[in-house]
Amino acid sequence: MALLQSVQTHFKNNPTEPTLAPVLPINPDHYSGSIERVNTVDGLRELIVFAYQLPLTAISVDFEFNFTSPAIPLRSGKEKYDIRSIQPLLMAVTLVSNEPNSLALHNSVIDLTKPNLATELQPLLDLPVTYIAHHAKAELHCLWKLGLREPNLWWDTCIAERARYLGKHVFDTKRHFDCLSDEIEARNTHKEDNRIRYGLAATTERYGIEHQFSQSKADLQQSFLNYRGDDFSQNQIEYTAEDAIVAAKLYLPQYQQLLMQGVANHLITVEMPWVITNAAMEWHGVVVDREKCNSILNASTPKLKLLSEQLAGMGLENPNSHQQKEVFFQQLGLLDHFNKGGQYSFKLQLLKDLAHIHPAIELLAEFNKVQAIERDLLLKPAIVGEDGRVHPEHKQLEVVTGRQSCANPNLLGLPGVMRPLIISLKGYGICEADYAQVEIAITAAVYGDANLVEKFNQGDIYTAMAQEFFAPSLSEEHRTCNSDTFKQHHKDKRDIMKQCTLGIIYGLSAFGLASRLKISEFAAKQQMAQFLAMFPTLERMMDTAPQEGAIRGYVSTSTGLQRQRVGKGGLTRNERNWMVNMPVQGTAAAIFKVAGNRLYQLYKAYDARLILAVHDAFIFEAPLELMDTVAELTELTEQIMIQAVQEYYPQIKPRVDLNYSHPECWTKDSDAESVERWIAGR
DNA sequence: GAAGAGAGCGCC
DNA sequence: AAAGGGCGCTCTCTTC
Numbered sequence: 001m002a003l004l005q006s007v008q009t010h011f012k013n014n015p016t017e018p019t020l021a022p023v024l025p026i027n028p029d030h031y032s033g034s035i036e037r038v039n040t041v042d043g044l045r046e047l048i049v050f051a052y053q054l055p056l057t058a059i060s061v062d063f064e065f066n067f068t069s070p071a072i073p074l075r076s077g078k079e080k081y082d083i084r085s086i087q088p089l090l091m092a093v094t095l096v097s098n099e100p101n102s103l104a105l106h107n108s109v110i111d112l113t114k115p116n117l118a119t120e121l122q123p124l125l126d127l128p129v130t131y132i133a134h135h136a137k138a139e140l141h142c143l144w145k146l147g148l149r150e151p152n153l154w155w156d157t158c159i160a161e162r163a164r165y166l167g168k169h170v171f172d173t174k175r176h177f178d179c180l181s182d183e184i185e186a187r188n189t190h191k192e193d194n195r196i197r198y199g200l201a202a203t204t205e206r207y208g209i210e211h212q213f214s215q216s217k218a219d220l221q222q223s224f225l226n227y228r229g230d231d232f233s234q235n236q237i238e239y240t241a242e243d244a245i246v247a248a249k250l251y252l253p254q255y256q257q258l259l260m261q262g263v264a265n266h267l268i269t270v271e272m273p274w275v276i277t278n279a280a281m282e283w284h285g286v287v288v289d290r291e292k293c294n295s296i297l298n299a300s301t302p303k304l305k306l307l308s309e310q311l312a313g314m315g316l317e318n319p320n321s322h323q324q325k326e327v328f329f330q331q332l333g334l335l336d337h338f339n340k341g342g343q344y345s346f347k348l349q350l351l352k353d354l355a356h357i358h359p360a361i362e363l364l365a366e367f368n369k370v371q372a373i374e375r376d377l378l379l380k381p382a383i384v385g386e387d388g389r390v391h392p393e394h395k396q397l398e399v400v401t402g403r404q405s406c407a408n409p410n411l412l413g414l415p416g417v418m419r420p421l422i423i424s425l426k427g428y429g430i431c432e433a434d435y436a437q438v439e440i441a442i443t444a445a446v447y448g449d450a451n452l453v454e455k456f457n458q459g460d461i462y463t464a465m466a467q468e469f470f471a472p473s474l475s476e477e478h479r480t481c482n483s484d485t486f487k488q489h490h491k492d493k494r495d496i497m498k499q500c501t502l503g504i505i506y507g508l509s510a511f512g513l514a515s516r517l518k519i520s521e522f523a524a525k526q527q528m529a530q531f532l533a534m535f536p537t538l539e540r541m542m543d544t545a546p547q548e549g550a551i552r553g554y555v556s557t558s559t560g561l562q563r564q565r566v567g568k569g570g571l572t573r574n575e576r577n578w579m580v581n582m583p584v585q586g587t588a589a590a591i592f593k594v595a596g597n598r599l600y601q602l603y604k605a606y607d608a609r610l611i612l613a614v615h616d617a618f619i620f621e622a623p624l625e626l627m628d629t630v631a632e633l634t635e636l637t638e639q640i641m642i643q644a645v646q647e648y649y650p651q652i653k654p655r656v657d658l659n660y661s662h663p664e665c666w667t668k669d670s671d672a673e674s675v676e677r678w679i680a681g682r
Numbered sequence: 683g684a685a686g687a688g689a690g691c692g693c694c
Numbered sequence: 695a696a697a698g699g700g701c702g703c704t705c706t707c708t709t710c
Contacts, residue, residue, distance in 0.1 A: 075705095076703080345690090347689090372690090409702095410702045413702055416693080502698080503698050503699090506698040578700080688706085
């Protein structure tokens with residue numbers, strides 16, 4: 001009873017007349033070994049007082065929740081819940097305290113369906129310790145749903161585990177096999193060896209930690225999704241606690257493992273803060289112009305119908321069928337035009353090039369483009385959350401380079417013309433801040449090529465290269481003009497150089513370069529040699545880096561994130577290419593995340609928010625007046641992005657382009673009318 | 683009938 | 695003999 005009284009006194013603080021309540025020590029054994037059920041405000045306050053007395057190592061948290069809106073089916077057969085309709089039910093809290101010679105776990109389960117508990121939770125989230133969760137995004141969404149502020153420090157055991165095995169799940173489909181049985185065997189071996197599951201139960205098993213509900217986890221998870229206001233069973237309570245307990249037990253061994261592996265620094269400095277930034281971006285979502293979506297659907301459905309009827313009239317029933325297209329062009333005697341090394345290809349570029357030989361070809365190209373846009377999930381009204389916004393899934397560390405990926409809908413792959421579908425809230429504007437040519441800068445820095453650094457620092461590197469490459473066909477003026485003028489007059493030439501520069505760095509062959517530039521293979525070879533001769537260090541590193549990678553079994557970013565190699569023995573061409581590329585792509589991604597983490601904190605003070613992170617560009621939403629009249633926010637954004645690069649590579653002078661010429665929507669190249677023009681038929 | 687592979691196209 | 699890195703999505707076609 002003395003305990004309860006001290007707790008009550010503690011919380012009866014009157015702001016105008018603060019009382020100095022004596023802090024009475026609570027017996028640390030109070031919670032140990034059992035699960036404390038917290039169903040009342042007093043019980044929660046007692047837990048908080050206890051937490052503030054403990055010598056804490058960390059706090060492990062886990063929510064059980066359901067969704068108040070039904071899931072919508074996806075084309076893939078999976079379903080998507082509206083994260084905004086998340087309803088936290090139970091919160092497990094395991095306090096990890098640093099006792100002599102050991103860690104002690106104090107376990108509680110808070111019943112959030114009981115009145116007034118959520119509003120009292122904040123102090124439990126403000127402790128200066130690390131918060132542990134397995135896939136913390138869900139925990140963060142629950143906290144924000146409850147109107148709480150998130151803790152600053154997280155250790156996400158799922159993200160850590162992904163970093164540990166990054167690259168292991170990839171099967172090299174381009175690897176050459178002498179016979180089919182070899183390939184089948186390799187695939188099967190890969191499946192057995194690399195079926196790494198990142199769920200909590202599978203993860204704990206790898207560390208020899210027992211999860212009492214590992215067998216029934218899926219059922220119990222489902223029991224919460226189906227929750228309809230019943231009382232929680234003892235089983236449900238124990239399961240909830242167990243998730244937080246095993247995540248807590250995972251913390252030290254997992255951290256040690258990653259320290260030994262050399263990945264811990266990257267996790268602490270980049271990924272763990274990004275867990276919050278990323279979850280917030282998903283939570284905030286984007287506003288979509290529903291009227292424009294409907295206009296697209298209204299325009300494209302008849303358009304598709306007409307196109308397929310026209311094609312059917314010519315004899316092609318299903319324009320999506322590769323087989324039927326082969327038969328169709330065979331009958332026309334035109335199939336040879338589509339022959340690409342024994343295979344027949346109906347790619348868009350080829351269709352464009354061949355448009356003149358038969359009217360069906362242009363129709364086919366048009367059909368493909370219109371269909372791709374019409375089917376986009378973004379256009380479906382059901383995708384809108386209960387807050388009126390669309391919340392694509394932002395995936396962290398699910399791809400081998402450490403870049404972000406995005407799904408349902410994949411807004412990072414939204415065709416440029418469709419960008420104006422993403423609009424700003426009333427009173428707010430959208431701004432895009434993108435790193436100009438950052439991968440070239442990172443290439444220069446990662447591989448230490450002084451000449452490439454210098455070229456980058458001078459200005460637009462693609463313009464410089466285009467002026468050199470296309471010199472004979474350029475006017476005197478354009479051979480030496482600045483990049484803005486050059487972009488105006490020769491965007492196509494600069495684009496080719498961009499492709500080639502990146503292509504050469506990523507392992508493009510003379511053959512590939514030749515076909516892109518439509519020059520001879522011999523000329524391409526000369527061009528490549530000329531290019532690489534300017535950057536001898538880069539050339540040498542592109543040779544040695546994969547060899548070293550093959551020996552140690554991985555390559556890494558400058559922050560220490562590693563991509564593991566699956567294969568053994570000699571490197572395949574594909575492996576050599578990604579071993580050169582991953583340190584560039586991955587380092588750019590890491591620095592990008594560091595910048596994003598700072599922007600996330602900066603924007604809190606300005607009522608601004610990140611809405612998308614597109615590999616080298618941040619799209620953010622901010623009150624309009626901050627963009628129109630006060631340059632402060634956009635300038636700070638630019639500074640933060642530049643500083644993030646320079647902290648890692650002081651020799652680089654990064655450039656950031658800020659675009660808010662049409663703050664009412666997201667655009668490509670400031671073209672706010674592209675959707676209308678697409679609807680009108682360009 | 684589900685699952686996976688392949689082809690193709692969008693993005694950086 | 696093949697011929698640029700990294701993704702997600704949708705479709706067809708094959709296979710179990």
